[in-house]
Amino acid sequence: MKKNTILWLAALCSTLTFSQILDKKNLKDFTGFFNFHYEEATDKIYLEVKELNREFLYVNSLASGIGSNDIGLDRGQLGQERLVKFEKAGNTLLLVQPNLKYRAITNDSLERKSIEQAFAKSVLYGFEIKENKNNIYIIDLTPFLMLDAHGVANQLKKEGTYKIDSNKSALSLSQTKAFPKNVEFEALLTFKGNATGKNIKSVTPTPSLVTVTQHHSFIELPDDKYQMREFDVRSGAISMSYLDYATPIQEAIEKRFIIRHRLEKISPELKLSEAKEPIIYYLDPGTPEPVRCALLEGASWWNEAYESIGFKDAFQIKMLPDDADPMDCRYNVIQWVHRSTRGWSYGASVVDPRTGEIIKGHVSLGSLRIRQDFMIAQALMNKPFAERDDNDQPMLDMALARIRQLSAHEVGHTLGFTHNFAASTNGRASVMDYPHPTLKLNDNTIDFSDAYDNGIGDWDKVTVAYSYSQFDESTNSKQALNSILDNAKTSGLLFITDADARPKGGAHALAHLWDNGKNASEELDHVLKIRAQAISNFSKDNIRQGEPYTRLEDVFVPLYFFHRYQTEAATKVIGGLDYNYAVKGDGQDIVKAVDVNSQKEALTVILRTISAEALVIPKQKLELFPPRAYGYSRGRESFSGQTGVAFDPIGAAETASDMTLGLLLNAHRANRILQQKSLDDSQLGLEEVLNQVLQMSFGNHHKDNFMEAIQQVINERVLIHLMNLAIHKDSRFQVKAMANNAINSIYGDYLSDKKKPAKYASQYGRLISEFREHPEKFKIDNAPKIPDGSPIGSDYCNYNEN
Incomplete structure (x- = not known):
């Protein structure tokens, strides 16, 4: 009895204590x-x-x-x-x-x-x-x-x-x-x-x-009715994986599946059916016009891809209700994000880690990106503000075209798709590529009418089909999925993603960031012509009345470096590889070196980007760039230089040549050139590359003092990058030997030539002597830093550190 009383009192106390919280008014x-x-x-x-x-x-x-x-x-x-x-x-x-x-x-x-x-x-x-x-x-x-x-x-x-x-x-x-x-x-x-x-x-x-x-x-976790789909390296889908220790010994222990939203037809038997629950994305109502309409339109492109696999209105775009929280997991959101500087946009997802089912997609779009695209158009156009200051529409049209594509791109990530940086070899096969503006040159006039695409691409339909196609019970889904990818291959569609496309370490000859065309070197030649024409056209009328000329210098930055990304693409052809994410039995080419003729063509065009003729800013244009106006100091997206407050055109050429040389005379690239030559004597050799670099630099002289000054900073960058290659920790023994031979030939073949007296021979000789005596003290001497670009934070100096 006493024991029961104690238990009753304990329970009463527990009840009273409980009520002290829940029953508080x-x-x-x-x-x-x-x-x-x-x-x-x-x-x-x-x-x-x-x-x-x-x-x-x-x-x-x-x-x-x-x-x-x-x-x-x-x-x-x-x-x-x-x-x-x-x-x-x-x-x-x-x-x-x-x-x-x-x-x-x-x-x-x-x-x-x-x-x-x-x-x-x-x-x-x-x-x-x-x-x-x-x-x-x-x-x-x-x-x-x-x-x-x-x-x-x-x-x-x-x-x-x-x-x-x-x-x-x-x-x-x-x-x-x-x-x-x-x-x-x-x-x-x-x-x-x-x-x-x-x-x-x-x-x-x-x-x-x-x-x-x-x-x-x-x-709350989703129910168990979601059907997981196996990952295929050729699909363009983002994967998730885990190790299953219950797997039979003869099978792979690591299991890979794609991530995707759940999408099912109401009527699976119909060729075109509405979805049980459509995928709905909501746009941040804080997005201003005309950006709002552009983002809605670009994101909506995906519905065409879903319709191509039999879903009617399965992908929808709406405005986020005013009382909704964008962080609420019930909403897939496109959010307009502000920062103090231009930066990346990105798409992220909340994923069920058990299955790979996407629960929430969340796109963050940097609001300053569109302003940079506007300024690029402003720099390229011929006297846009010659007659009136409100002539914004041509630039705005190009910027909005880019923002539509960006909206589709980032939404694509949250639907479960990775980049496809080889898509530009098939025209505009994917919004999951990074697009460079496609411009035409007609009778010395730059045509902007087709700068960016205006719809979903053929590859995007393939990756949607692989990830989201619904099959009936009588269909062998694995065979059906393979058929989708086989048809893509037959159509000539290529898929190569991130690391293989990056200029820093990447070697794929067809997959690049911010490039166009099937042939990287031909496109570089075209881009250089566009750049030259736009520089020729550039004038005070590229800014509005009443703006300080300092703004003209800011507008000129993306024009002067307009060739930077196509240079990256063309450089990857040198020592480059052509390969696919091939699987046994799919009939794709596995891997091969880029043919010698393509490499030589690429080298010829690349060397133009370190020519004084290409890098010199015409003297009459320099009159447009006074010292910075009060209140308009230089920033990360400005030209750097070594002339104090004065604009430094020689420094600009030094920066641009350093960009190319950092890519071309990279240790990993040099090792690949060496390896390809050892396997095939007809291939482009490293000695040939270095000799042509020297001929384009130290082999050139100019009567004009300004041109010669440009030439000397190019020559200096060549020497610095050769020294770096000669001692780089990743350079092979033979590469170091060839780089050292090239350094020796600078003095022996060029600076000592009495027919071409070298005014600065003693300085080059001093640099070479110091390098020979104390190679361990060498540290790559950085050129003036290239302004941020892709869309921000590209650092070519780090590309060549020891």
Whole structure:
């Protein structure tokens, strides 16, 4: 009897204690996927946990950012998604993240348990159980919400040492909401620190106090009816993978699947059917016109691809309702993001880590990108403001055409598609390429009418077909998917993605960033002609009346370096490879060296980009570029130089030649040229490349003093890059020998030629002697830094560091 009384009293106390929280009059109650309660007096959120060991998705993100591309903490930035569950340990609820990288897909519970015990899991937080009634646990969620889950402090390390200041941080109730399948929380976090970096100082009112809004989402996992689709390297789909230790020994242990949205027909038997749940993307209502219409139009292109596989209106674009939160997992969002400098746009997704199903797509579009595209058009056009200052439409048309393509591109990533940098060899086969404006030259007039594409590409339809086609039960899906890719190959469509296309380390001769055409060297020749004509046309009428001439210099920057990306493309042909992501039995070419004639043609055009004739700015144009006006200081997108306040045209030529030489005389490229020549004596050899570089540089002289000054900075960059190649840690022994021979020949064959007296022979000789005596002290002498470009942050100097 006494024992029962004690138990009854304990239960009563528990009930009374429980009611002390839930029955408080000043609580604000939220009912949804998790019920929770907010107490304003203590600024706390109490969460009800009704089911232990129930898995759900936890996602952290930033609702408000810092506004610096360099720091990389943007408004609307998705963080990490984690599959988690609550487990009870004594009087504590642990938020546990299982390890999904290692699995055992089997009905054998002991085998599954062996894998779970073999690899570590992560406990994200431990919560004291405040109260318990009928196995409903109440925990104080507040300390967890106030953690730096997004890693802001770590991201700020280069700008100073920061940590959360709890006295200046609080929960944010405006977007803290509960819905049947998700709950959303926000916290305003202030990071206090000693600001040392220039970036944080440029974007915060008080750099020692940096305040952002962090968002947390608890999301119900989708049901088990989603059909996973195997990844194929030829498909253009983004993949996810894990190791399955229950796999038979004779099969691959790593399982790869694509990520995609769930999409099913209402009527699978029909050739064209509406979807049970269409994929709907919502545009940020804060996007201004005319950008708003351009983004809506560009994103909507994808519906054509879905219709081509039998889905009617399966992909839709709408405006985000005014009362909706863009971080809410129920919305796929295209968000217009502002930064202090131009920067990348990107598409990210919340993905079910079990299956690869995309739950939320989130596109972040940098708002300054369109202004750069406008300025590129402004630089290329002939006297756009000669007659009136409101002649903006031609430039605006080109900029909006680019922003339409950008919208489609970034949405494509959130649909599950990766880049295709070989698409430009098939015309405009994919919005997942990086497009350079396609311009024509007609009787010395530049035609902008077809600068960018205006629709979805053939490759985009292929990758949509592979990822989203729905097959009936009588169809062998693997054969059907192979057929889609085989048909793409038969049509001549190519697919090559990121690392293979990058100028830094990439070797593919057909896959490049920001290029056009089937033949990279022919297109470079065309781009150089466009550039030359635009420079010839350039005048004071490329800016509006009343603007300082300093703005004219800013507009001239993208024009002077207009050839930079096509130069990258053409340079990759030298020592380049032609290959595919071939699989056994698909009939694709596997790998081969680029033929010698193509390499020689490319070299001929590339060497024009280090000619004084191409790099000199006409003397009459220099009159347009006075010292910078008061209040218009140089920035990261300005010309650099070594003449103080004066414009430095010799420095501009030095920068441009350094760009080409950094690409051409790269150690990895030189090693490939050497290797190709050793396998095929008819191939282009490194000695031939170096000899032609020397002939184009030290072999040229000019009577005009200005042209000769340009030539000398080109020559200096050639010598510096040869020295770098001669001692680079990645250069092969033979490459170093050939580079050293080339350095020797500079003095022996060029500087000592009495018929061509070298005015600066002694200085070159001094540099070479110092290099010979102390090669270990050599450090590549950087040219004036090239302005940011692609769309920001391209650093060619780092391309050649030892």
